[in-house]
Amino acid sequence: MCGIVGYIGNRQASPIIISGLRRLEYRGYDSAGVCVVDSEKLKINKKAGKVADLENGFDLMALKGTLGVGHTRWATHGVPNDVNAHPHTDMSGSIALIHNGIIENYLTIRKKLVNAGYTFRSETDSEVLAVFIGMLYDTIGDLETSVRTALSEVEGTFGIVVVSTYDPDLLIAARRGSPLILGVGTDEYIVASDAAAIIAHTRQVIYLQENEMAVVRRSGYVTKTIHNEETSGNIEEISFELDQIEKGGFPHFMLKEIYEQPITFRDGFRGRLRIDEGNVRLGGLSKVYEQLSTAKRIIITACGTSWHAALVGEYLIEQLARIPVEVEYASEFRYRNPIINPDDVVIAISQSGETADTLAAIREAKTRGATVLGMVNVVGSSIARETDAGVYIHAGPEIGVASTKAFTSQLCILTQFAVYLGRMRHLSADAGREIAQGLAEIPDHIQTILDQSESIRQIAQQYSGVSNFLYLGRGYNFPVALEGALKLKEISYIHAEGYPAAEMKHGPIALIDENMPVVFIAPKDEIYDKVRSNIEEVRARNGQVIAIASSRDSRISDAANHVIYIPETLPMLTPILASIPLQLLAYFVAVDRGCNVDMPRNLAKSVTVE
Numbered sequence: 001m002c003g004i005v006g007y008i009g010n011r012q013a014s015p016i017i018i019s020g021l022r023r024l025e026y027r028g029y030d031s032a033g034v035c036v037v038d039s040e041k042l043k044i045n046k047k048a049g050k051v052a053d054l055e056n057g058f059d060l061m062a063l064k065g066t067l068g069v070g071h072t073r074w075a076t077h078g079v080p081n082d083v084n085a086h087p088h089t090d091m092s093g094s095i096a097l098i099h100n101g102i103i104e105n106y107l108t109i110r111k112k113l114v115n116a117g118y119t120f121r122s123e124t125d126s127e128v129l130a131v132f133i134g135m136l137y138d139t140i141g142d143l144e145t146s147v148r149t150a151l152s153e154v155e156g157t158f159g160i161v162v163v164s165t166y167d168p169d170l171l172i173a174a175r176r177g178s179p180l181i182l183g184v185g186t187d188e189y190i191v192a193s194d195a196a197a198i199i200a201h202t203r204q205v206i207y208l209q210e211n212e213m214a215v216v217r218r219s220g221y222v223t224k225t226i227h228n229e230e231t232s233g234n235i236e237e238i239s240f241e242l243d244q245i246e247k248g249g250f251p252h253f254m255l256k257e258i259y260e261q262p263i264t265f266r267d268g269f270r271g272r273l274r275i276d277e278g279n280v281r282l283g284g285l286s287k288v289y290e291q292l293s294t295a296k297r298i299i300i301t302a303c304g305t306s307w308h309a310a311l312v313g314e315y316l317i318e319q320l321a322r323i324p325v326e327v328e329y330a331s332e333f334r335y336r337n338p339i340i341n342p343d344d345v346v347i348a349i350s351q352s353g354e355t356a357d358t359l360a361a362i363r364e365a366k367t368r369g370a371t372v373l374g375m376v377n378v379v380g381s382s383i384a385r386e387t388d389a390g391v392y393i394h395a396g397p398e399i400g401v402a403s404t405k406a407f408t409s410q411l412c413i414l415t416q417f418a419v420y421l422g423r424m425r426h427l428s429a430d431a432g433r434e435i436a437q438g439l440a441e442i443p444d445h446i447q448t449i450l451d452q453s454e455s456i457r458q459i460a461q462q463y464s465g466v467s468n469f470l471y472l473g474r475g476y477n478f479p480v481a482l483e484g485a486l487k488l489k490e491i492s493y494i495h496a497e498g499y500p501a502a503e504m505k506h507g508p509i510a511l512i513d514e515n516m517p518v519v520f521i522a523p524k525d526e527i528y529d530k531v532r533s534n535i536e537e538v539r540a541r542n543g544q545v546i547a548i549a550s551s552r553d554s555r556i557s558d559a560a561n562h563v564i565y566i567p568e569t570l571p572m573l574t575p576i577l578a579s580i581p582l583q584l585l586a587y588f589v590a591v592d593r594g595c596n597v598d599m600p601r602n603l604a605k606s607v608t609v610e
């Protein structure tokens with residue numbers, strides 16, 4: 001979702017801002033803009049479209065100035081056009097603001113400003129904030145105080161950066177509900193919504209906290225609350241390398257990330273698996289050991305792909321630890337007055353750690369007294385910080401909008417978590433050992449599947465022209481069917497649905513004809529024969545069957561039009577392996593249709609608005 005970059009220092013700001021915005025393109029956006037402060041005036045270029053469009057007919061690098069801001073906008077209030085793009089200015093054109101988030105009471109503030117004679121050019125809530133700060137400046141005469149006063153009246157969420165011709169040695173950044181990071185260089189500072197825009201310049205960063213602001217000059221900075229109380233502003237180190245956010249020879253980030261999975265999966269259990277003991281060590285959970293050992297119920301909350309991982313987690317935890325688990329869409333959770341008891345454990349799963357709905361759900365759970373845990377990828381993210389304890393999934397930066405490696409890493413952590421809980425209860429060391437051994441073998445199995453990518457590409461090409469797909473699976477692999485369908489629809493724009501295979505006869509079977517490809521996840525497990533019957537039902541209606549099957553299944557090719565084999569593993573680990581060919585299938589279908597795989601239309605990598 002929207003991206004923020006701000007720079008103050010002694011170098012020219014615009015090349016740093018533009019390269020930062022390019023690093024944030026993966027987050028999804030529909031317009032972009034840059035503003036550089038010349039001592040006399042603000043120089044702004046903003047446009048609907050991509051960062052590259054800003055450069056059409058305009059020499060961005062010719063913008064001269066060592067203080068500036070840049071923004072990529074994902075439209076919420078007002079269509080994506082040049083006027084609604086950020087930066088926005090106050091009415092005098094002296095103060096520029098970029099904003100992520102939503103100002104919920106913007107209509108009230110706007111009305112007040114209109115009554116006072118102020119006018120607006122855009123339809124955005126963000127311009128209202130810029131004009132409001134300008135109005136306050138007209139009476140207060142101090143930018144920092146004006147920003148703080150405006151923010152104290154704002155309801156909603158914001159990550160903002162403000163610069164002005166009034167003081168060309170001042171950059172102000174503030175956050176509530178939208179991430180902001182201050183990169184601390186030598187005599188220069190870069191503010192961004194994502195460390196990816198900072199790492200090329202410095203690894204030293206301060207993650208601004210809720211309701212915190214940074215007041216930055218070339219000579220130094222202070223961090224404080226938006227109520228003007230100084231804060232400690234701890235400097236931390238960015239935890240990834242620059243090459244991890246580059247394509248490394250792959251045509252798309254998504255393909256690179258699919259191929260990284262043997263490594264990222266291993267990173268998820270490295271130092272944690274204790275095969276000999278049949279157990280797992282999750283250091284991040286040691287401080288909630290007591291709560292976990294007495295937990296009566298677990299609620300897992302998440303969105304999208306992370307929610308699918310949570311569904312697999314439900315099966316795993318109930319099976320191995322015999323604790324009842326509920327999986328909740330984070331977006332629904334807080335609005336239905338959830339019943340939460342003090343001995344419930346609530347777990348938030350999130351790749352970005354910034355998803356607004358998930359963040360709101362954990363805040364709700366905390367208010368109601370639950371122990372709240374996080375399973376998060378992005379180090380230092382809001383969910384990681386606001387949970388009582390947690391486990392990082394260690395998938396590394398995920399740039400492709402469609403989540404791939406984060407999903408398998410989430411499954412890696414959830415499996416270990418289920419073993420960890422199970423071993424606190426009745427799960428035997430032998431059973432734990434078998435699962436730990438199975439997990440340790442997964443990276444090689446993933447590689448075996450990746451080695452079949454050419455044959456998966458050929459299958460994908462045969463079906464890239466269809467309009468609908470059905471994905472069916474049972475048990476542990478029902479969530480994988482949902483995930484396979486989501487992957488396909490989000491990057492190829494083909495309509496796809498996931499269903500529990502046995503539910504097919506209660507409705508979706510009506511859709512089946514010779515034009516309907518049906519992907520069955522059908523590994524050899526205790527319900528294989530049932531799934532096999534569902535395959536026959538599809539074949540009897542001339543549906544096209546693509547089966548994801550176990551390598552020892554010699555009979556499956558009689559029933560399926562295409563078979564993609566996955567190596568043998570424990571049934572509970574098959575979701576990890578089955579998801580790999582589905583990622584590749586979606587990827588190759590989308591590429592064949594000429595879709596922008598890494599930045600699908602309308603989608604954002606990190607959904608920081610409700």
Ligand code: F6R
Nearest residue numbers: 304305306350351352355402403
């Ligand atoms: C799908 C996808 C989204 C995210 C969802 C939650 O490929 O990426 O469905 O899974 O927006 O995001 P996180 O995990 O960052 O909370």
